Amino acid sequence: MVNKYLFLAYAFTWLIFILYVWNLSRRQARLRKELEDLKRKISEPFSASTSRESKP
Amino acid sequence: MKKKFPISVHLALTLAALFVALYMIFLYAPEEMTMGEVQRIFYIHVPAAWTALLGFIIIFVSSIVYLWKRSQFADELASSTAEVGFIFCTSVLVTGPLWAKPAWGIWWTWDARLTLTFLLWLLYVAYLMLRNYLINPARAANLCAVVGVIGFVDVIIDYMAIRWWRTQHPQPVIGGGPNSGLDPRMLATLLVSWVAFVFLFFLLLRVRLGLAQMRRELGDIRHILAFRASED
Numbered sequence: 486m487v488n489k490y491l492f493l494a495y496a497f498t499w500l501i502f503i504l505y506v507w508n509l510s511r512r513q514a515r516l517r518k519e520l521e522d523l524k525r526k527i528s529e530p531f532s533a534s535t536s537r538e539s540k541p
Numbered sequence: 542m543k544k545k546f547p548i549s550v551h552l553a554l555t556l557a558a559l560f561v562a563l564y565m566i567f568l569y570a571p572e573e574m575t576m577g578e579v580q581r582i583f584y585i586h587v588p589a590a591w592t593a594l595l596g597f598i599i600i601f602v603s604s605i606v607y608l609w610k611r612s613q614f615a616d617e618l619a620s621s622t623a624e625v626g627f628i629f630c631t632s633v634l635v636t637g638p639l640w641a642k643p644a645w646g647i648w649w650t651w652d653a654r655l656t657l658t659f660l661l662w663l664l665y666v667a668y669l670m671l672r673n674y675l676i677n678p679a680r681a682a683n684l685c686a687v688v689g690v691i692g693f694v695d696v697i698i699d700y701m702a703i704r705w706w707r708t709q710h711p712q713p714v715i716g717g718g719p720n721s722g723l724d725p726r727m728l729a730t731l732l733v734s735w736v737a738f739v740f741l742f743f744l745l746l747r748v749r750l751g752l753a754q755m756r757r758e759l760g761d762i763r764h765i766l767a768f769r770a771s772e773d
Binding site: 490493519 | 577578579581582585586589628631632635636639640642643741745748749751752755756758759762763765766
């Protein structure tokens with residue numbers, strides 16, 4: 486039988502790290518999505534204006 | 542940096558080190574005579590504490606670099622380290638009382654080492670609150686750098702507390718004078734566990750730094766969009 490204090494110490498430690506990794510991955514996914522959206526937004530008018538300029 | 546040491550290799554090394562550390566903690570290290578198996582909390586409590594102190598040393602150095610050179614990377618490194626260091630310091634404050642209760646019969650006492658470690662945790666909290674709640678980013682970076690420099694005093698006193706004063710907390714087992722020392726197998730387990738924690742610390746720090754850089758990139762793009770909108 487594992488000592489309950491020993492079990493709790495290891496369980497809480499790993500829980501803290503797992504929750505932090507989960508939080509990091511959520512923030513990373515959100516930022517990545519936001520970055521993709523903005524990059525798309527920034528490239529759209531640019532490509533539209535260059536296509537207008539290239540017309541004779 | 543990325544080419545020399547890819548994050549996938551870093552992750553694999555961290556997992557391997559953690560696996561070896563867990564094997565040594567539960568199967569290799571001998572059981573301590575007076576406390577029994579609850580003493581195995583030592584192998585996560587002490588490495589987490591050392592790593593939390595290491596975190597604040599990094600904050601201290603990068604805060605000085607930021608104040609001196611105004612380096613954006615130094616500021617990002619300090620703020621990312623504060624977040625990761627806070628996680629390790631929290632782990633110390635969770636595992637400490639869980640070891641203290643069976644060993645001393647109490648969850649907590651306000652002795653020098655425990656109080657200074659709690660103060661270190663509060664410094665991490667103060668740093669993160671300043672970073673997140675101040676609207677002006679330049680002001681937040683300046684104030685955080687000041688906290689990072691002043692807070693380092695706590696790191697020194699915290700480290701020396703069990704050497705300077707007789708406390709409820711045990712005296713140092715490494716570098717604590719002629720009467721200190723550990724069974725060689727316990728010492729090896731402690732060091733392997735610390736190496737695993739350091740690998741984990743730097744892995745989390747790399748990911749957190751990546752987030753900070755991504756946020757900076759977002760800010761730059763928003764500036765470009767705002768500039769275009771103002772031109773239109």
